[in-house]
Amino acid sequence: MEKKTKRRDFLFTATYAVGAVGAGAVIWPMIDQMNPDASVKALASTEVDVSAINPGKTITVLWRGKPVFIRRRTSEEIAEARSVKLEDLKHPEKDEDRAKNPEWLVMLGVCTHLGCVPLDQKGDYNGWFCPCHGSHYDTSGRIRKGPAPTNMEIPEYKFVDANIIKIG
Amino acid sequence: MSEHEYTPKSKVGKWFNDRLPLLTLANHLTDYPTPKNLNYWWTFGGILTFCLITQIVTGLVLAMHYIAHADMAFQSVEHIMRDVNYGWLIRYIHANGASMFFLAVYIHIFRSLFYGSYKSPREIIWIIGIIIYLLMMAAAFLGYVLPWGQMSFWGATVITNLFSAIPLVGEGIVTWLWGGYSVDNPTLTRFFTLHYLIPFLILGLVVLHIWALHVPGNNNPIGIDIKKPSKDTVPFHPYIVIKDGFALLMFMIVFAFFVFYTPNILGHADNYIEANPLVTPAHIVPEWYLLPFYAILRSVPDKLLGVIAMLSAILILAALPWLDTSKIRSAVFRPLYKQFYWILVADVLILGYVGAMPAEGIYLLIARIATAYYFLHFLVILPVLGFKERTTPVPLSITEPILGGSPNLAAVKKKDSFKDQ
Numbered sequence: 001m002e003k004k005t006k007r008r009d010f011l012f013t014a015t016y017a018v019g020a021v022g023a024g025a026v027i028w029p030m031i032d033q034m035n036p037d038a039s040v041k042a043l044a045s046t047e048v049d050v051s052a053i054n055p056g057k058t059i060t061v062l063w064r065g066k067p068v069f070i071r072r073r074t075s076e077e078i079a080e081a082r083s084v085k086l087e088d089l090k091h092p093e094k095d096e097d098r099a100k101n102p103e104w105l106v107m108l109g110v111c112t113h114l115g116c117v118p119l120d121q122k123g124d125y126n127g128w129f130c131p132c133h134g135s136h137y138d139t140s141g142r143i144r145k146g147p148a149p150t151n152m153e154i155p156e157y158k159f160v161d162a163n164i165i166k167i168g
Numbered sequence: 169m170s171e172h173e174y175t176p177k178s179k180v181g182k183w184f185n186d187r188l189p190l191l192t193l194a195n196h197l198t199d200y201p202t203p204k205n206l207n208y209w210w211t212f213g214g215i216l217t218f219c220l221i222t223q224i225v226t227g228l229v230l231a232m233h234y235i236a237h238a239d240m241a242f243q244s245v246e247h248i249m250r251d252v253n254y255g256w257l258i259r260y261i262h263a264n265g266a267s268m269f270f271l272a273v274y275i276h277i278f279r280s281l282f283y284g285s286y287k288s289p290r291e292i293i294w295i296i297g298i299i300i301y302l303l304m305m306a307a308a309f310l311g312y313v314l315p316w317g318q319m320s321f322w323g324a325t326v327i328t329n330l331f332s333a334i335p336l337v338g339e340g341i342v343t344w345l346w347g348g349y350s351v352d353n354p355t356l357t358r359f360f361t362l363h364y365l366i367p368f369l370i371l372g373l374v375v376l377h378i379w380a381l382h383v384p385g386n387n388n389p390i391g392i393d394i395k396k397p398s399k400d401t402v403p404f405h406p407y408i409v410i411k412d413g414f415a416l417l418m419f420m421i422v423f424a425f426f427v428f429y430t431p432n433i434l435g436h437a438d439n440y441i442e443a444n445p446l447v448t449p450a451h452i453v454p455e456w457y458l459l460p461f462y463a464i465l466r467s468v469p470d471k472l473l474g475v476i477a478m479l480s481a482i483l484i485l486a487a488l489p490w491l492d493t494s495k496i497r498s499a500v501f502r503p504l505y506k507q508f509y510w511i512l513v514a515d516v517l518i519l520g521y522v523g524a525m526p527a528e529g530i531y532l533l534i535a536r537i538a539t540a541y542y543f544l545h546f547l548v549i550l551p552v553l554g555f556k557e558r559t560t561p562v563p564l565s566i567t568e569p570i571l572g573g574s575p576n577l578a579a580v581k582k583k584d585s586f587k588d589q
Contacts, residue, residue, distance in 0.1 A: 029254030033229055038251040 045168030047160065050104070058120050060109060063167045067109035067117050068155060069128075070165065073139060078102045080126065081140035091150045095140040098154055106157050106165060107141045113148040128152070196382075201401035202408050203388035205566045209279040210386065211415030212272050213378075218416055219269040220374065224367050226262040227311075234314065236360035238353035241316035242442040260431040266308050267434045268423045270457035273301060277485075282509055284497030285387040291489040293380040298486045300373050303366050305482075308455065310363035316356065317439030318449050324351045324359070326452065330465075333472040350445060391497030392562055400566040451526070459523030460516050464542070466527040467535035477539065484546050491546055493554025501560045505553055512545050 046063045050070055053059055058071040073081075081095040082102075099105045111118050116132035123129030123136035125144045130137075135146030142151040157167045174195040176182045185191040233252050235244040248255035277297070280286050286294035313324045328345050332338040347354030385396055394400040402408070426434065434456060438449040454462050461478050468474035484491075499506040519538045525531040563569045 029257050030225065030229055032253040033255060033258060034232070035253055037233075037247075037253055037255070039247065040251075 045166060047164055047166045049163055050165055051163035055103075061167070063155065068167055069105070069107050069109040069120070069141075069152075071105045071107075071120075072103055073099070073105055077126070077139040081138060081142075084138065084140075084142075090143050093140075093142060093151055095142075098140050098142070098151070101159070104165075105139075105141060106154065106167065108153040108155050110152065111135055111148055112143065112150045112152060113146070118152070198403065198405040200382065200404040201385070201397035202404050203386055203394055203400060203566060204402045204407075205389050205400075206386060206408065206411075207389055208411075208415055209275065209282075211412045212276040212279065214412035215272045215416055215419050216269070216276060217374065218419075219265060219272055220367065220370060222265050223262065223269060224371070226258050226265060227364070227367065229258050230262055231364065234360075236314070236357050238316065238356050238443075241314060241356060245315045257427070260427045264423065264426045264431060264434060266311065267426070267455070267457065268419075269304065270308070272419070273304065274457070277301070278513060281512070282499045282506075283387055283389060284391050284492070284494075284499070286489050287492065287497050288489065289384045290381075290387060293377060294489060295486050296373055296377045296380060298482070300370055300377065301485075302482065303370050303373070305458065307363060307366040307370070308457070310359045310366070312455060313356065313359045314363060315439060316443045318441045318443060318447075319436045319439040319452070321351060321443035321445065322448050322452050323454060324355065328355075330475050330478075333475040335472070352445075387497060388566065389498060390500055390563060390566065392565070394566060398565075453524055456520065456524070459521075460519035461523075463519040463523030463535045464539045466523070467532065467539045481539075481542060484543070488546065488550075492550045494550075494557060494559070495554070496559045496562060498562075501562050502553075502557055503560065504557045508545065508549055508553065512542075515541050515545070 044064060046061060046068075048059075048061050048070060050059070050072070053070065053072045055072050056074045056077075058069050060067045060069055062068075078095075078099075081099075084095075086092040086094070095102070098107075109117050111130040111132065113130065113133055113135050116130050118128035118130040118135070118137060120128060123145075125136050125138035127139045127141060127144075128137040129135070130146065130148065133147050135148035136144050137148075137152060138144050140151075141154075143149070155167055157165055160166045174192050176185050176191045181191055230248065233244065233248045233255065235241060245259070248259050250256075252258075280294065280297070309323070309327055313320045328342055328351065331341045331345065334341060343349065345355070346352065347358065385394075388394065397403075436449075436453070441449075453459070461481055464481050465474045465478040468477045494502060494505065496502055499509055515538050518534065519542065522531045522535040522538065527535070
């Protein structure tokens with residue numbers, strides 16, 4: 001009697017296991033279809049010609065549906081960004097790490113508070129100011145004052161040649 | 169129905185059930201007494217429910233990626249096929265799912281015809297079923313238009329033009345349906361809306377269909393009224409659940425075969441060409457499941473009468489409970505009806521075949537004979553047969569032929585031979 005019960009238990013468990021795998025195989029495509037599709041992934045990197053940008057100017061380009069600020073900084077701005085002591089920063093990051101080529105700051109133009117786009121050349125630190133909830137960023141895009149928790153993000157990018165930046 | 173009072177065991181269950189008797193409903197469905205001789209032809213109700221749910225779920229997913237605009241619809245379908253993760257799978261399930269749905273519904277309907285399930289007291293179940301079938305055809309047609317290929321466009325043009333056969337107001341109705349002077353963007357957007365709506369109407373009607381079924385209970389292969397619950401019944405769960413589940417699994421194998429091995433065999437290559445209002449494809453035919461009615465339409469030389477004949481061919485089914493005058497439900501005990509039944513099956517298959525062929529020469533002649541016979545079956549043969557046919561004796565219960573040594577054993581055996589066919 002006991003032996004029979006065990007056999008049946010095994011069959012039940014095996015059936016449920018196979019059923020669960022089958023259900024998973026059906027459900028996964030229904031979930032995965034909402035992930036970025038091939039046409040979105042194809043647009044995952046953007047190349048920008050920056051030769052026309054003069055010092056002290058910023059351009060904004062669209063990358064993965066979000067704004068990216070490309071600023072050609074003046075020597076004063078660079079000096080200001082590099083002179084800040086790390087202990088004064090809410091999110092300590094060296095400007096040297098954020099802008100490998102000090103003249104160029106390439107940064108995701110999205111406030112780390114709730115996703116608004118900060119305004120250029122505004123705020124108490126001559127950098128950016130977010131109009132939504134008043135976050136102040138310095139000339140390196142680091143948070144100095146206001147509710148945003150972290151510095152503005154630096155995307156992956158590289159100089160393809162002297163004038164072309166490839167973001168992503 | 170077993171009308172014993174059900175009370176949930178747990179306190180929480182009782183508290184909830186007193187306020188919303190969902191547990192009573194669940195108990196009714198699980199314990200529901202079902203004739204114990206139901207064969208595999210009875211599993212298509214469950215299979216059809218599965219088909220409906222599959223179409224709704226895959227349809228919702230497709231609607232997330234599809235764009236209902238004449239300039240973008242075709243591109244968006246290609247986008248689903250090429251770019252969207254598993255988009256090809258989801259679209260192929262949806263497209264072949266429509267065919268599987270009709271395959272199952274035709275088996276379900278012909279099961280009803282063989283075992284007389286449409287007869288008193290199940291007329292309302294039957295009529296709701298016919299309405300569901302009509303809505304299915306509407307949904308299938310509307311859905312076929314959405315990819316905005318050549319077949320979509322010209323299918324939409326031809327079907328909407330059927331309404332122009334109506335005297336006086338016909339042209340006005342067609343313009344109204346189109347929202348313009350030809351099938352165009354306004355037509356597409358409204359077709360998309362209606363295609364989205366109809367499955368939920370069907371879902372509601374399915375609830376009524378099952379509700380109405382649960383009043384008299386299932387018919388059964390020998391077509392007699394049975395006492396419930398009794399020695400002739402088994403509880404729905406686990407007996408019917410397991411049987412339906414097994415049949416569903418077999419059905420899914422067929423379904424998966426189409427989806428994974430030959431996903432386009434039931435479609436038309438022309439629909440992979442974007443809609444072009446200036447060129448009609450050389451050979452325009454509807455999907456396979458509409459072919460018998462298409463054959464009837466084309467077999468009548470007059471425009472208006474052709475449309476009337478086609479619609480009558482469907483609507484005549486709603487009158488079937490009163491056209492069939494025989495008091496005996498199951499064809500098992502109706503030797504003549506059984507033969508006419510198979511002739512009707514052959515007739516519908518022939519209509520389907522000639523519907524796919526050009527409407528000329530021998531095909532047109534066959535279509536005309538088959539159309540005439542279709543109406544003859546329902547309007548003459550069935551009413552007369554009820555009075556003339558000598559039926560074989562019907563057992564008093566399902567168990568009687570086995571346990572009671574009834575003379576009907578041979579008749580019940582025949583039921584088994586039908587199963588094997």
